[in-house]
Amino acid sequence: MKPIFARGISNxxxxxxxxxLSVVLLVANHRLEPxxxxxxxxxxxxxxxxxxxxxxxxxxxxxxxxxxxxxVQNKELLRQQLLMSERLQRFEHVRQENERLRAxxxxxxxxxxxxxxAEVMEVASDPFHQYVVLNHGARSGVFVGQPVxxxxxxxxxxxxxxxxxxxxxxxxxVTHGLPVRITRNDVRMVANGTGELDEIELRHVAKSTDVRxxxxxxTSGLGNRFPEGYPVARVIxxxxxxxxxxxRVTAQPxxxxxxxxxxxxxWPGEATQPEAAAAAPADRPAAxxxxxxx
Amino acid sequence: MNIQAxxxxxxxxxxxxxxxxxxxxxxxxVVESWRPDWLLMVIIxxxxxxxxxxxxxxxxxxxxxxxxxxxxxxxxxxxxLSLVVYVVVLHFQRIRHFPRWQQTLxxxxxxxxxxxxxxWLEFVISGAKFEPDFLLPAVxxxxxxxxxxxxxRRVRRLYKVR
Numbered sequence: 001m002k003p004i005f006a007r008g009i010s011n012x013x014x015x016x017x018x019x020x021l022s023v024v025l026l027v028a029n030h031r032l033e034p035x036x037x038x039x040x041x042x043x044x045x046x047x048x049x050x051x052x053x054x055x056x057x058x059x060x061x062x063x064x065x066x067x068x069x070x071x072v073q074n075k076e077l078l079r080q081q082l083l084m085s086e087r088l089q090r091f092e093h094v095r096q097e098n099e100r101l102r103a104x105x106x107x108x109x110x111x112x113x114x115x116x117x118a119e120v121m122e123v124a125s126d127p128f129h130q131y132v133v134l135n136h137g138a139r140s141g142v143f144v145g146q147p148v149x150x151x152x153x154x155x156x157x158x159x160x161x162x163x164x165x166x167x168x169x170x171x172x173x174v175t176h177g178l179p180v181r182i183t184r185n186d187v188r189m190v191a192n193g194t195g196e197l198d199e200i201e202l203r204h205v206a207k208s209t210d211v212r213x214x215x216x217x218x219t220s221g222l223g224n225r226f227p228e229g230y231p232v233a234r235v236i237x238x239x240x241x242x243x244x245x246x247x248r249v250t251a252q253p254x255x256x257x258x259x260x261x262x263x264x265x266x267w268p269g270e271a272t273q274p275e276a277a278a279a280a281p282a283d284r285p286a287a288x289x290x291x292x293x294x
Numbered sequence: 295m296n297i298q299a300x301x302x303x304x305x306x307x308x309x310x311x312x313x314x315x316x317x318x319x320x321x322x323x324v325v326e327s328w329r330p331d332w333l334l335m336v337i338i339x340x341x342x343x344x345x346x347x348x349x350x351x352x353x354x355x356x357x358x359x360x361x362x363x364x365x366x367x368x369x370x371x372x373x374x375l376s377l378v379v380y381v382v383v384l385h386f387q388r389i390r391h392f393p394r395w396q397q398t399l400x401x402x403x404x405x406x407x408x409x410x411x412x413x414w415l416e417f418v419i420s421g422a423k424f425e426p427d428f429l430l431p432a433v434x435x436x437x438x439x440x441x442x443x444x445x446x447r448r449v450r451r452l453y454k455v456r
Contacts, residue, residue, distance in 0.1 A: 011383050014350040018376035021354065025369030026419070032368060040362050046315065047363065054320045122320035124329070126366040127428070128416045133365075160365060167365045175420060195423070 037138075041163035047123050047133060048164070054122035113227060114267040116140065118148075120260055121165065130170040130197070132260060137164045145225055147266045153231040153254030154178065154219060155263055170257055171232070172197050180232050181220040185210055188220055189249075191232060197257045200233055202249040207240045211249055227268045302455035306348065309336050309449060310356060318363050327427045330434040331405050332442075333360060334375065338401060339446045341379050344455065345386040353379040367419055374411040378404050394440060401439045405432040 025032070118134040125131040136142050138161045146158040148168050156176060160167040171178055176193040180202075187209055189202045205211060215235040221228030233251035240247045313336035321329055333356060340348040357372030364371070381404065382389065389397060409428050416422040449455070 011350065011380060015376060015380045018350050018354040018380075019373060022357075022369040022373035022376070025358070025372065026367060026415070029367050029369070036362060036368065039358075043359060043363055047318065050315055050318045050320070124318045124320060124326070124364065126364040127327070128413075128420070128422045129365070131365050 033144075036160070037162055040160065040165075041137070044137070044162050044165045047121060050123050051121045114270040116265045118142075118166075118263050118265050120263065125167070129175070130173040130193070130195070130257075131159075132168050132170065132263075134158075134166045134168060134263065134265070135164070136265065137162050137166050139163055141267070142166045142265060147226045147230075147268065149230055149264050149266060150255045150260055150262070152256060153233070154226065155255045155257065155260060157225065158265075168263070170197070171255075172200055172253060172257055178226065178232060179220045179222040180217040182211065182235075183216045183218055184212075187211070188222065189217070191217060191251065194250075198252055200251050200253055202235075202251065203246070205247045205249050207247045209247065211235060211238050211247070213238055217251055227266065298454055299456070302453045305449055305453040305455055306340055306344075309446060310340075313337070314356070314360060314363070317360060327430050328434045329431055330438045331408065331431050332438075334378065334405060334408055335401065335435060335439060335442050336446065337375065337379060338382050338404060339443060341382045342386050342389050343446075343450060345383045349383050350376045350379050367415075370412055370415045370419075373415065374408050377411055378408050381407070394443075397443070398436060398439045402432050402436040405435045 116136065118136045121133045121135050123133050125133065134142075134148075142158055142161050144158055144161055148155045148157060154171055156168050156170040156173070158166050159169045169176055170193070171191070172193040172195070174193050174195045178191045178200075179188065180191045181188045189205060191200045192203055194201050202211075202217075213235055217232045217235065219226040219228055219230045219232055231254050233253045235249060235251045237250045238247060239249075310333070313333035316332040317329075337348070337353050337356065341353070353375040354372045357370075357375035358368060360371045360375075361368050389400060392400065406429060409431060413422065413424060413428055417424070
Protein backbone atom coordinates (compact mmCIF):
# COMPACT_ATOMS: atom_id res chain seq x y z
CA MET A 1 0.00 0.00 0.00
CA LYS A 2 2.86 2.33 0.74
CA PRO A 3 3.61 4.49 -2.28
CA ILE A 4 7.33 4.44 -2.85
CA PHE A 5 7.26 6.97 -5.63
CA ALA A 6 4.76 9.45 -4.42
CA ARG A 7 2.97 10.92 -7.37
CA GLY A 8 0.38 13.60 -7.13
CA ILE A 9 1.08 17.08 -5.91
CA SER A 10 4.59 18.00 -4.84
CA ASN A 11 5.59 19.31 -1.43
CA UNK A 12 6.51 22.67 -2.87
CA UNK A 13 3.03 23.03 -4.26
CA UNK A 14 1.50 22.04 -0.94
CA UNK A 15 3.63 24.56 0.91
CA UNK A 16 2.73 27.32 -1.53
CA UNK A 17 -0.94 26.47 -1.12
CA UNK A 18 -0.61 26.51 2.69
CA UNK A 19 1.18 29.85 2.63
CA UNK A 20 -1.36 31.43 0.30
CA LEU A 21 -4.25 30.16 2.40
CA SER A 22 -2.60 31.41 5.61
CA VAL A 23 -1.97 34.84 4.18
CA VAL A 24 -5.57 35.03 2.98
CA LEU A 25 -6.72 34.16 6.50
CA LEU A 26 -4.35 36.68 8.08
CA VAL A 27 -5.49 39.49 5.80
CA ALA A 28 -9.18 38.68 5.94
CA ASN A 29 -9.11 38.04 9.68
CA HIS A 30 -11.63 40.70 10.55
CA ARG A 31 -14.09 39.74 7.84
CA LEU A 32 -14.05 36.14 8.96
CA GLU A 33 -15.80 36.75 12.30
CA PRO A 34 -18.91 34.63 11.48
CA UNK A 35 -16.78 31.74 10.19
CA UNK A 36 -14.60 31.98 13.23
CA UNK A 37 -17.60 32.02 15.53
CA UNK A 38 -19.07 28.85 14.06
CA UNK A 39 -15.72 27.03 13.99
CA UNK A 40 -15.10 28.15 17.52
CA UNK A 41 -18.49 26.77 18.59
CA UNK A 42 -17.54 23.52 16.92
CA UNK A 43 -14.27 23.36 18.86
CA UNK A 44 -15.55 24.56 22.23
CA UNK A 45 -16.11 20.99 23.53
CA UNK A 46 -12.31 20.74 23.40
CA UNK A 47 -12.06 23.74 25.68
CA UNK A 48 -14.53 22.23 28.11
CA UNK A 49 -12.52 19.02 28.03
CA UNK A 50 -9.25 20.86 28.68
CA UNK A 51 -10.91 22.63 31.58
CA UNK A 52 -11.72 19.33 33.32
CA UNK A 53 -8.43 18.88 35.28
CA UNK A 54 -8.62 22.41 36.66
CA UNK A 55 -12.27 21.97 37.57
CA UNK A 56 -11.46 18.65 39.26
CA UNK A 57 -8.73 20.29 41.33
CA UNK A 58 -11.14 23.04 42.38
CA UNK A 59 -13.78 20.52 43.23
CA UNK A 60 -11.41 18.43 45.34
CA UNK A 61 -10.11 21.54 47.10
CA UNK A 62 -13.68 22.44 47.96
CA UNK A 63 -14.78 19.02 49.06
CA UNK A 64 -11.70 18.37 51.18
CA UNK A 65 -11.87 21.74 52.94
CA UNK A 66 -11.79 21.21 56.67
CA UNK A 67 -14.56 22.28 58.97
CA UNK A 68 -12.18 24.82 60.49
CA UNK A 69 -11.42 26.46 57.14
CA UNK A 70 -15.10 26.70 56.33
CA UNK A 71 -15.83 28.28 59.71
CA VAL A 72 -13.12 30.89 59.18
CA GLN A 73 -14.37 31.63 55.69
CA ASN A 74 -17.93 31.85 56.91
CA LYS A 75 -16.99 34.31 59.64
CA GLU A 76 -15.12 36.48 57.16
CA LEU A 77 -18.05 36.47 54.75
CA LEU A 78 -20.49 37.40 57.52
CA ARG A 79 -18.26 40.29 58.50
CA GLN A 80 -18.07 41.49 54.91
CA GLN A 81 -21.79 41.12 54.47
CA LEU A 82 -22.45 43.27 57.52
CA LEU A 83 -20.12 45.99 56.24
CA MET A 84 -21.66 45.83 52.78
CA SER A 85 -25.24 46.02 53.98
CA GLU A 86 -24.40 49.04 56.11
CA ARG A 87 -22.89 50.68 53.05
CA LEU A 88 -25.91 49.66 51.01
CA GLN A 89 -28.26 51.46 53.41
CA ARG A 90 -26.39 54.67 52.88
CA PHE A 91 -26.17 53.97 49.14
CA GLU A 92 -29.94 53.58 48.90
CA HIS A 93 -30.43 56.95 50.53
CA VAL A 94 -27.86 58.59 48.25
CA ARG A 95 -29.40 56.95 45.19
CA GLN A 96 -32.82 58.36 45.96
CA GLU A 97 -31.36 61.76 46.61
CA ASN A 98 -29.43 61.59 43.34
CA GLU A 99 -32.53 60.58 41.43
CA ARG A 100 -34.47 63.51 42.86
CA LEU A 101 -31.68 65.94 42.00
CA ARG A 102 -31.41 64.54 38.49
CA ALA A 103 -35.15 64.89 38.09
CA UNK A 104 -34.84 68.53 39.20
CA UNK A 105 -32.23 69.10 36.53
CA UNK A 106 -34.34 67.30 33.97
CA UNK A 107 -31.61 64.83 33.05
CA UNK A 108 -32.36 61.14 32.51
CA UNK A 109 -32.25 58.88 35.53
CA UNK A 110 -29.70 56.08 35.52
CA UNK A 111 -31.10 52.59 35.35
CA UNK A 112 -29.70 49.42 36.69
CA UNK A 113 -28.58 47.08 33.93
CA UNK A 114 -28.94 43.32 33.59
CA UNK A 115 -25.96 41.35 34.87
CA UNK A 116 -24.84 37.76 34.86
CA UNK A 117 -22.09 35.96 36.73
CA ALA A 118 -19.67 34.01 34.54
CA GLU A 119 -16.82 31.75 35.50
CA VAL A 120 -13.37 31.93 33.96
CA MET A 121 -12.44 28.66 32.25
CA GLU A 122 -8.90 27.54 32.76
CA VAL A 123 -7.64 27.12 29.23
CA ALA A 124 -4.48 28.45 27.67
CA SER A 125 -4.71 31.44 25.35
CA ASP A 126 -2.51 33.14 22.83
CA PRO A 127 0.58 34.20 24.85
CA PHE A 128 0.86 37.44 22.88
CA HIS A 129 -2.46 38.77 24.14
CA GLN A 130 -4.24 38.90 27.46
CA TYR A 131 -7.40 36.90 27.18
CA VAL A 132 -9.59 34.91 29.49
CA VAL A 133 -12.25 32.46 28.36
CA LEU A 134 -15.68 32.55 30.01
CA ASN A 135 -18.16 29.70 30.31
CA HIS A 136 -21.03 31.64 28.74
CA GLY A 137 -21.55 32.33 25.07
CA ALA A 138 -24.06 33.41 22.47
CA ARG A 139 -26.61 31.03 23.97
CA SER A 140 -26.69 33.16 27.14
CA GLY A 141 -26.93 36.36 25.13
CA VAL A 142 -23.28 37.39 25.35
CA PHE A 143 -22.29 39.74 22.52
CA VAL A 144 -19.05 41.15 21.10
CA GLY A 145 -18.11 44.41 22.81
CA GLN A 146 -19.90 43.55 26.03
CA PRO A 147 -18.37 45.12 29.17
CA VAL A 148 -17.01 42.77 31.82
CA UNK A 149 -16.34 43.79 35.43
CA UNK A 150 -15.41 42.07 38.66
CA UNK A 151 -16.08 42.98 42.28
CA UNK A 152 -13.47 45.76 42.26
CA UNK A 153 -13.54 47.32 38.82
CA UNK A 154 -13.58 46.98 35.05
CA UNK A 155 -11.88 43.87 33.68
CA UNK A 156 -12.25 44.24 29.92
CA UNK A 157 -14.61 43.48 27.09
CA UNK A 158 -15.81 40.50 25.11
CA UNK A 159 -14.04 40.20 21.77
CA UNK A 160 -15.18 36.82 20.53
CA UNK A 161 -18.31 34.80 21.14
CA UNK A 162 -19.01 31.18 20.35
CA UNK A 163 -22.10 29.21 21.18
CA UNK A 164 -21.00 28.13 24.67
CA UNK A 165 -17.89 30.17 25.47
CA UNK A 166 -16.66 33.71 25.00
CA UNK A 167 -13.26 35.38 25.05
CA UNK A 168 -12.58 38.52 27.06
CA UNK A 169 -9.80 40.96 26.22
CA UNK A 170 -8.35 42.36 29.46
CA UNK A 171 -8.00 46.12 29.76
CA UNK A 172 -4.26 45.71 30.29
CA UNK A 173 -3.73 44.28 26.79
CA VAL A 174 -1.79 46.53 24.43
CA THR A 175 -4.67 46.66 21.97
CA HIS A 176 -7.23 47.76 24.57
CA GLY A 177 -8.23 51.40 25.03
CA LEU A 178 -10.86 52.62 27.47
CA PRO A 179 -12.34 56.13 27.82
CA VAL A 180 -12.09 57.22 31.46
CA ARG A 181 -12.45 60.31 33.59
CA ILE A 182 -10.99 61.40 36.89
CA THR A 183 -13.62 61.44 39.62
CA ARG A 184 -12.05 64.47 41.31
CA ASN A 185 -12.37 66.93 38.44
CA ASP A 186 -14.02 65.13 35.49
CA VAL A 187 -10.97 65.40 33.23
CA ARG A 188 -11.44 62.98 30.33
CA MET A 189 -8.69 60.63 29.09
CA VAL A 190 -8.13 57.33 27.33
CA ALA A 191 -6.52 54.49 29.26
CA ASN A 192 -4.40 52.13 27.17
CA GLY A 193 -3.11 48.74 28.20
CA THR A 194 0.63 48.21 28.39
CA GLY A 195 0.84 44.43 28.31
CA GLU A 196 1.60 44.36 32.05
CA LEU A 197 -1.25 43.05 34.18
CA ASP A 198 -0.81 45.67 36.89
CA GLU A 199 -0.26 48.75 34.78
CA ILE A 200 -2.18 50.84 32.29
CA GLU A 201 -1.13 54.16 30.84
CA LEU A 202 -2.88 57.39 29.95
CA ARG A 203 -1.50 58.75 26.70
CA HIS A 204 -1.52 62.26 25.33
CA VAL A 205 -2.14 63.97 28.64
CA ALA A 206 -1.05 67.62 28.48
CA LYS A 207 1.54 68.56 31.09
CA SER A 208 -0.76 71.19 32.52
CA THR A 209 -3.59 68.72 33.13
CA ASP A 210 -4.58 68.38 36.74
CA VAL A 211 -3.70 64.75 37.47
CA ARG A 212 -2.36 63.63 40.82
CA UNK A 213 -1.11 60.38 42.22
CA UNK A 214 -4.02 58.62 43.90
CA UNK A 215 -6.72 59.95 41.57
CA UNK A 216 -9.51 57.46 40.88
CA UNK A 217 -10.33 56.81 37.23
CA UNK A 218 -13.86 55.67 36.32
CA THR A 219 -15.37 54.85 32.94
CA SER A 220 -16.67 57.98 31.27
CA GLY A 221 -19.33 56.33 29.16
CA LEU A 222 -17.95 57.97 26.03
CA GLY A 223 -17.46 55.46 23.27
CA ASN A 224 -20.85 53.94 24.08
CA ARG A 225 -19.42 50.62 25.13
CA PHE A 226 -18.94 50.77 28.87
CA PRO A 227 -21.66 52.25 31.06
CA GLU A 228 -20.59 55.33 32.97
CA GLY A 229 -19.13 55.31 36.44
CA TYR A 230 -17.46 51.91 36.87
CA PRO A 231 -14.11 52.23 38.69
CA VAL A 232 -11.14 51.36 36.48
CA ALA A 233 -7.80 52.27 38.03
CA ARG A 234 -5.91 54.48 40.42
CA VAL A 235 -3.12 56.78 39.24
CA ILE A 236 0.23 55.64 40.64
CA UNK A 237 2.70 57.83 38.80
CA UNK A 238 2.71 61.19 37.03
CA UNK A 239 6.00 62.03 35.33
CA UNK A 240 6.64 65.20 33.38
CA UNK A 241 9.93 65.24 31.52
CA UNK A 242 11.23 68.31 29.77
CA UNK A 243 12.01 66.52 26.55
CA UNK A 244 8.55 65.04 26.17
CA UNK A 245 5.45 66.69 24.75
CA UNK A 246 3.08 64.98 27.11
CA UNK A 247 3.06 63.91 30.72
CA ARG A 248 3.52 60.20 31.32
CA VAL A 249 0.72 58.96 33.56
CA THR A 250 0.52 55.36 34.71
CA ALA A 251 -2.27 53.82 36.70
CA GLN A 252 -2.94 50.51 38.37
CA PRO A 253 -6.14 48.64 37.50
CA UNK A 254 -8.41 48.08 40.49
CA UNK A 255 -9.63 44.67 39.32
CA UNK A 256 -7.29 41.86 40.36
CA UNK A 257 -6.46 40.85 36.80
CA UNK A 258 -3.97 38.18 37.81
CA UNK A 259 -6.44 36.11 39.81
CA UNK A 260 -9.83 36.54 38.26
CA UNK A 261 -12.23 33.70 38.78
CA UNK A 262 -15.80 35.00 38.71
CA UNK A 263 -16.77 37.93 36.52
CA UNK A 264 -19.91 39.94 35.85
CA UNK A 265 -21.20 40.37 32.32
CA UNK A 266 -23.21 43.57 31.91
CA TRP A 267 -25.97 44.37 29.44
CA PRO A 268 -25.85 48.17 29.46
CA GLY A 269 -29.17 48.83 27.67
CA GLU A 270 -31.39 46.42 29.51
CA ALA A 271 -32.91 47.34 32.86
CA THR A 272 -33.52 44.79 35.58
CA GLN A 273 -35.89 46.93 37.60
CA PRO A 274 -38.93 47.88 35.57
CA GLU A 275 -40.47 49.60 38.59
CA ALA A 276 -37.55 52.04 38.75
CA ALA A 277 -38.00 52.82 35.08
CA ALA A 278 -41.71 53.34 35.57
CA ALA A 279 -41.24 55.53 38.63
CA ALA A 280 -38.74 57.86 37.03
CA PRO A 281 -40.90 59.45 34.30
CA ALA A 282 -43.76 59.89 36.76
CA ASP A 283 -41.57 62.03 39.00
CA ARG A 284 -40.04 64.07 36.28
CA PRO A 285 -42.82 66.20 34.73
CA ALA A 286 -43.64 67.83 38.04
CA ALA A 287 -40.03 68.73 38.58
CA UNK A 288 -39.38 69.87 35.04
CA UNK A 289 -42.32 72.24 34.75
CA UNK A 290 -40.85 75.11 36.75
CA UNK A 291 -37.79 74.98 34.56
CA UNK A 292 -39.94 75.36 31.47
CA UNK A 293 -41.80 78.27 33.01
CA UNK A 294 -38.70 80.38 33.41
CA MET B 295 -6.78 -5.16 6.19
CA ASN B 296 -9.32 -2.40 5.82
CA ILE B 297 -10.32 -2.45 9.44
CA GLN B 298 -6.67 -2.35 10.41
CA ALA B 299 -6.03 0.67 8.20
CA UNK B 300 -9.05 2.42 9.65
CA UNK B 301 -7.83 1.62 13.17
CA UNK B 302 -4.43 3.01 12.31
CA UNK B 303 -5.84 6.23 10.94
CA UNK B 304 -8.00 6.53 14.03
CA UNK B 305 -4.97 6.06 16.28
CA UNK B 306 -3.09 8.87 14.51
CA UNK B 307 -6.00 11.27 14.85
CA UNK B 308 -6.42 10.37 18.51
CA UNK B 309 -2.78 11.28 19.16
CA UNK B 310 -3.20 14.56 17.25
CA UNK B 311 -6.35 15.29 19.23
CA UNK B 312 -4.51 14.64 22.50
CA UNK B 313 -1.74 16.91 21.23
CA UNK B 314 -4.21 19.78 20.82
CA UNK B 315 -5.75 19.04 24.21
CA UNK B 316 -2.37 19.18 25.98
CA UNK B 317 -1.64 22.36 24.10
CA UNK B 318 -4.62 24.20 25.60
CA UNK B 319 -4.62 22.45 28.99
CA UNK B 320 -4.27 24.87 31.90
CA UNK B 321 -0.88 24.89 33.62
CA UNK B 322 0.26 26.61 36.81
CA UNK B 323 1.52 30.14 36.22
CA VAL B 324 5.12 29.14 36.98
CA VAL B 325 5.43 26.50 34.27
CA GLU B 326 3.08 28.15 31.77
CA SER B 327 5.90 29.63 29.68
CA TRP B 328 7.64 26.24 29.64
CA ARG B 329 4.70 24.49 27.97
CA PRO B 330 6.17 22.04 25.42
CA ASP B 331 4.71 22.16 21.92
CA TRP B 332 2.82 18.89 22.07
CA LEU B 333 0.89 19.32 18.88
CA LEU B 334 3.95 20.34 16.88
CA MET B 335 5.94 17.35 18.11
CA VAL B 336 3.13 14.89 17.37
CA ILE B 337 2.80 16.29 13.86
CA ILE B 338 6.56 16.08 13.35
CA UNK B 339 6.52 12.44 14.40
CA UNK B 340 3.79 11.47 11.95
CA UNK B 341 5.31 13.55 9.17
CA UNK B 342 8.58 11.69 9.62
CA UNK B 343 6.91 8.28 9.87
CA UNK B 344 4.27 8.68 7.15
CA UNK B 345 5.20 11.73 5.09
CA UNK B 346 2.89 10.78 2.24
CA UNK B 347 -0.17 10.72 4.40
CA UNK B 348 0.38 13.36 7.09
CA UNK B 349 2.07 16.39 5.69
CA UNK B 350 1.84 20.10 5.10
CA UNK B 351 -1.88 20.43 4.58
CA UNK B 352 -2.69 18.30 7.64
CA UNK B 353 -0.47 20.65 9.63
CA UNK B 354 -2.24 23.64 8.14
CA UNK B 355 -5.70 22.42 9.16
CA UNK B 356 -4.51 21.65 12.69
CA UNK B 357 -2.84 25.06 12.84
CA UNK B 358 -6.11 26.80 12.02
CA UNK B 359 -7.85 24.79 14.76
CA UNK B 360 -5.16 25.82 17.24
CA UNK B 361 -5.44 29.47 16.23
CA UNK B 362 -9.15 29.40 16.88
CA UNK B 363 -8.76 27.68 20.23
CA UNK B 364 -6.10 30.13 21.40
CA UNK B 365 -7.96 33.18 20.11
CA UNK B 366 -5.05 34.27 17.92
CA UNK B 367 -5.28 35.81 14.47
CA UNK B 368 -6.34 33.08 12.07
CA UNK B 369 -3.48 31.74 10.02
CA UNK B 370 -0.54 32.44 12.32
CA UNK B 371 0.02 28.95 13.68
CA UNK B 372 -1.29 27.44 10.46
CA UNK B 373 1.56 29.12 8.56
CA UNK B 374 4.18 28.31 11.18
CA LEU B 375 3.18 24.64 11.41
CA SER B 376 3.12 24.17 7.64
CA LEU B 377 6.58 25.73 7.28
CA VAL B 378 8.06 23.45 9.93
CA VAL B 379 6.40 20.36 8.50
CA TYR B 380 7.66 21.31 5.04
CA VAL B 381 11.23 21.18 6.36
CA VAL B 382 10.49 17.83 8.00
CA VAL B 383 8.90 16.30 4.92
CA LEU B 384 11.80 17.37 2.73
CA HIS B 385 14.29 15.51 4.94
CA PHE B 386 12.19 12.73 6.43
CA GLN B 387 14.54 9.95 5.36
CA ARG B 388 17.54 11.63 6.90
CA ILE B 389 15.65 12.41 10.13
CA ARG B 390 14.52 8.79 10.42
CA HIS B 391 18.10 7.59 10.44
CA PHE B 392 19.53 10.19 12.75
CA PRO B 393 20.75 8.95 16.12
CA ARG B 394 18.25 9.82 18.83
CA TRP B 395 20.26 12.70 20.32
CA GLN B 396 20.71 14.32 16.93
CA GLN B 397 17.03 13.94 16.21
CA THR B 398 16.22 15.58 19.53
CA LEU B 399 18.45 18.55 18.77
CA UNK B 400 16.81 18.88 15.39
CA UNK B 401 13.37 18.90 16.98
CA UNK B 402 14.54 21.65 19.29
CA UNK B 403 15.65 23.70 16.30
CA UNK B 404 12.29 23.12 14.62
CA UNK B 405 10.45 24.27 17.75
CA UNK B 406 12.63 27.39 17.77
CA UNK B 407 11.80 28.02 14.13
CA UNK B 408 8.11 27.58 14.88
CA UNK B 409 8.20 30.11 17.69
CA UNK B 410 10.22 32.61 15.74
CA UNK B 411 7.77 32.45 12.84
CA UNK B 412 4.87 32.95 15.25
CA UNK B 413 6.63 35.85 16.94
CA TRP B 414 7.46 37.45 13.62
CA LEU B 415 3.85 37.24 12.43
CA GLU B 416 2.56 38.61 15.74
CA PHE B 417 5.12 41.39 15.50
CA VAL B 418 3.98 42.32 12.00
CA ILE B 419 0.30 42.18 12.90
CA SER B 420 0.09 43.67 16.38
CA GLY B 421 3.62 44.82 17.25
CA ALA B 422 4.42 42.31 19.98
CA LYS B 423 7.60 42.86 21.98
CA PHE B 424 10.19 40.11 21.95
CA GLU B 425 10.84 38.35 25.22
CA PRO B 426 13.32 35.48 25.65
CA ASP B 427 10.50 33.62 27.41
CA PHE B 428 9.02 32.78 24.02
CA LEU B 429 11.89 30.38 23.41
CA LEU B 430 11.58 28.40 26.64
CA PRO B 431 9.26 25.80 25.03
CA ALA B 432 12.22 24.71 22.88
CA VAL B 433 14.04 23.60 26.03
CA UNK B 434 11.08 21.70 27.47
CA UNK B 435 10.37 20.12 24.08
CA UNK B 436 13.98 18.95 24.05
CA UNK B 437 13.32 17.04 27.26
CA UNK B 438 9.95 15.67 26.19
CA UNK B 439 10.77 14.56 22.63
CA UNK B 440 12.64 11.28 23.33
CA UNK B 441 9.80 10.04 25.54
CA UNK B 442 7.10 11.21 23.18
CA UNK B 443 8.96 9.51 20.34
CA UNK B 444 8.94 6.18 22.22
CA UNK B 445 5.24 6.47 23.02
CA UNK B 446 4.25 7.36 19.47
CA ARG B 447 6.41 4.61 18.02
CA ARG B 448 4.65 2.17 20.31
CA VAL B 449 1.29 3.46 19.14
CA ARG B 450 2.40 3.10 15.53
CA ARG B 451 3.55 -0.48 16.00
CA LEU B 452 0.60 -1.48 18.14
CA TYR B 453 -1.95 -0.30 15.59
CA LYS B 454 0.28 -1.13 12.61
CA VAL B 455 -0.22 2.31 11.17
CA ARG B 456 0.99 2.41 7.59
